[in-house]
Amino acid sequence: MSKNIRFIQGNEACVEGALYAGVEFFAGYPITPSTEIAEHLSQRLPQRGGKFIQMEDEIASMCAIIGASLTGHKVMTATSGPGFSLKQEAIGYACMAEIPCVIANVQRGGPSTGNPTHVSQGDVNQARWGTHGDHSIIALTASNHQDIFSITVDAFNLAETYRTPVILLLDEAIGHLREKLAIPEEGELAIVDRLRTSQPKGVDYHPYLPREDGRLPMSDFGGHHRYNVTGLFHDMWGFPSNNPKIVNELLRHLTDKIDANINSITRYKEYFLDDAEYVFISYGSSARSAIHLARNRRNKGEKIGVLELQSIWPFPRDLVREKCEKAKAVLVVEMNMGQVLTQVKAAVDEPSRVFLANRFDGKLITPTDIKRLLRVIQGRGV
Amino acid sequence: MAVKDYLRERYFPHMWCPGCGHGTILNSLIRAIEDLGLDKSEIVMTSGIGCSARISGYVDFHSLHTLHGRALAFATGVKLSRPELKVIVPMGDGDALAIGGNHFIHAARRNIDITAVVMNNRIYGMTGGQFSPLSGAGVKATTAPYKTIDSNFDVVELAKAAGATFVARSTAYHAQEATGYLKKAIEHKGFSVVEILSQCPTHYGRKNKEGDAVSMLELHKTNTAKLGSKALENNPELIARGVFLDVDRPEYCQEYDKIIEQASKG
Numbered sequence: 001m002s003k004n005i006r007f008i009q010g011n012e013a014c015v016e017g018a019l020y021a022g023v024e025f026f027a028g029y030p031i032t033p034s035t036e037i038a039e040h041l042s043q044r045l046p047q048r049g050g051k052f053i054q055m056e057d058e059i060a061s062m063c064a065i066i067g068a069s070l071t072g073h074k075v076m077t078a079t080s081g082p083g084f085s086l087k088q089e090a091i092g093y094a095c096m097a098e099i100p101c102v103i104a105n106v107q108r109g110g111p112s113t114g115n116p117t118h119v120s121q122g123d124v125n126q127a128r129w130g131t132h133g134d135h136s137i138i139a140l141t142a143s144n145h146q147d148i149f150s151i152t153v154d155a156f157n158l159a160e161t162y163r164t165p166v167i168l169l170l171d172e173a174i175g176h177l178r179e180k181l182a183i184p185e186e187g188e189l190a191i192v193d194r195l196r197t198s199q200p201k202g203v204d205y206h207p208y209l210p211r212e213d214g215r216l217p218m219s220d221f222g223g224h225h226r227y228n229v230t231g232l233f234h235d236m237w238g239f240p241s242n243n244p245k246i247v248n249e250l251l252r253h254l255t256d257k258i259d260a261n262i263n264s265i266t267r268y269k270e271y272f273l274d275d276a277e278y279v280f281i282s283y284g285s286s287a288r289s290a291i292h293l294a295r296n297r298r299n300k301g302e303k304i305g306v307l308e309l310q311s312i313w314p315f316p317r318d319l320v321r322e323k324c325e326k327a328k329a330v331l332v333v334e335m336n337m338g339q340v341l342t343q344v345k346a347a348v349d350e351p352s353r354v355f356l357a358n359r360f361d362g363k364l365i366t367p368t369d370i371k372r373l374l375r376v377i378q379g380r381g382v
Numbered sequence: 383m384a385v386k387d388y389l390r391e392r393y394f395p396h397m398w399c400p401g402c403g404h405g406t407i408l409n410s411l412i413r414a415i416e417d418l419g420l421d422k423s424e425i426v427m428t429s430g431i432g433c434s435a436r437i438s439g440y441v442d443f444h445s446l447h448t449l450h451g452r453a454l455a456f457a458t459g460v461k462l463s464r465p466e467l468k469v470i471v472p473m474g475d476g477d478a479l480a481i482g483g484n485h486f487i488h489a490a491r492r493n494i495d496i497t498a499v500v501m502n503n504r505i506y507g508m509t510g511g512q513f514s515p516l517s518g519a520g521v522k523a524t525t526a527p528y529k530t531i532d533s534n535f536d537v538v539e540l541a542k543a544a545g546a547t548f549v550a551r552s553t554a555y556h557a558q559e560a561t562g563y564l565k566k567a568i569e570h571k572g573f574s575v576v577e578i579l580s581q582c583p584t585h586y587g588r589k590n591k592e593g594d595a596v597s598m599l600e601l602h603k604t605n606t607a608k609l610g611s612k613a614l615e616n617n618p619e620l621i622a623r624g625v626f627l628d629v630d631r632p633e634y635c636q637e638y639d640k641i642i643e644q645a646s647k648g
Contacts, residue, residue: 024463055455070446222464
């Protein structure tokens with residue numbers, strides 16, 4: 001049992017998770033509602049010899065963490081809607097050049113400046129498709145501080161394992177909510193360190209030649225292997241190429257390394273699903289209301305269960321289909337106009353039984369909001 | 383070592399046009415590094431996008447070819463995370479001062495120990511000859527068929543005002559002089575800027591009737607004069623070459639080390 005119990009904000013739980021995972025470098029720019037992540041890391045990182053830098057803008061902070069990752073460090077930035085939009089160009093660069101990094105997006109209402117101090121989950125699709133071109137991405141989320149902590153550790157682990165940017169999709173409500181966090185003891189959670197090449201000095205190192213398992217051992221900038229990193233399509237040395245075979249293979253590699261490992265990447269929790277007639281699918285702070293309602297109604301004998309997604313991208317289609325197989329109806333509970341709903345409808349056998357319980361007015365969706373929709377659906381005889 | 387020992391010959395021939403000044407600047411840069419006796423593995427060359435940016439692929443250093451305008455932001459992450467590395471950032475004029483203008487002034491303001499080399503040919507070459515913020519007024523370009531009305535930045539004045547602590551200017555014609563300034567810039571502790579005028583006969587020269595590479599190189603000679611020279615005194619219209627600023631100011635990574643020391647004490 002942890003002796004280190006804290007009563008803190010979700011954004012701080014994210015900071016604690018990042019420190020536990022071994023973050024060494026953070027670059028950021030002030031933006032509501034994610035600023036606390038930067039503030040706390042500006043204090044904590046130098047205490048352990050890490051580096052914090054407040055950059056001139058969101059773009060620069062994304063670029064700076066990529067530079068720092070290449071020198072062999074675990075890196076992170078944090079932002080919200082408008083900043084997340086600005087970072088997309090460099091997120092695409094990190095996808096293409098396969099640079100491990102973690103980007104926390106504490107979601108607020110959008111589009112544009114939107115609703116800076118209020119909750120939203122409107123960036124789900126942006127996390128998937130914000131940057132241009134075909135690519136794959138990992139996006140994780142959580143609904144309570146203990147899970148924010150562990151999912152942040154997972155984010156670093158997955159970034160290092162798959163050499164990819166990982167998006168942490170938090171939201172304003174969970175980011176600013178205060179609740180208990182028990183910080184695990186050292187060793188309680190697994191930490192993945194970067195896979196580095198064992199090629200000795202003087203032997204030709206191929207930074208972009210995947211091993212049989214698809215992984216690419218890295219070499220730190222400053223080490224004895226000197227190689228090229230670029231956002232252009234590139235060959236195994238990292239040198240630009242527009243050879244159709246190389247372009248084709250690289251794009252397939254970039255997507256396959258994530259999509260083919262969906263089972264290892266998928267994170268979820270389930271509540272009362274075994275005999276559930278009605279399944280709520282939710283994530284982030286919305287899931288708190290979904291779980292609350294399901295628990296209350298279970299006490300009255302209603303067969304309601306919850307599938308809480310903790311990884312949204314790559315979308316766990318097979319999991320969702322399987323968990324919804326026996327349901328009379330599925331309610332996707334989210335704070336946007338149906339971004340995960342679209343994915344769920346595409347995943348299940350009977351999309352006509354999938355409904356949306358949502359809010360997108362800056363207010364947290366409540367158990368009552370969900371219950372109201374549930375009753376309408378039940379009234380229709382579904 | 384010979385110059386070619388610093389090059390990745392595997393990637394040649396390079397993609398620069400015949401007569402381009404960028405190859406000469408690469409030569410000046412490599413000679414500076416050779417003279418300083420730097421180990422290739424202690425150098426990170428970070429570049430953005432454009433003709434100039436391809437320079438990083440051709441050199442046998444750690445090379446980071448990034449996004450248009452963002453080279454200094456990436457370089458800041460490299461340098462702060464590993465201050466013992468020498469970070470050199472060659473950039474084009476559009477790359478450094480249009481899309482990258484904000485990063486340029488802020489890197490200068492921080493006085494982070496990075497050497498920025500602005501390879502100024504006053505044109506966007508890779509996209510086919512559009513005017514840049516260093517073209518200045520009265521220049522013809524594919525996006526200025528009636529000539530530009532935009533004023534240009536003076537890189538030297540901008541870098542000084544923004545907080546750079548070493549600022550110099552030379553040209554592709556004055557290759558040995560450029561090597562000297564680059565050496566000083568790389569050795570300087572703090573943010574150093576070397577503007578090197580380059581020629582683009584393919585786009586700028588042709589549009590503006592400046593002739594071939596040889597006549598454009600001749601212009602580097604006749605249009606410029608050494609700082610403090612009689613020629614410059616007699617004709618202030620000439621572009622000054624020389625070291626404009628070389629001062630000491632606390633360097634960013636060293637200052638951050640003090641923060642770490644303070645924070646570690648609890």
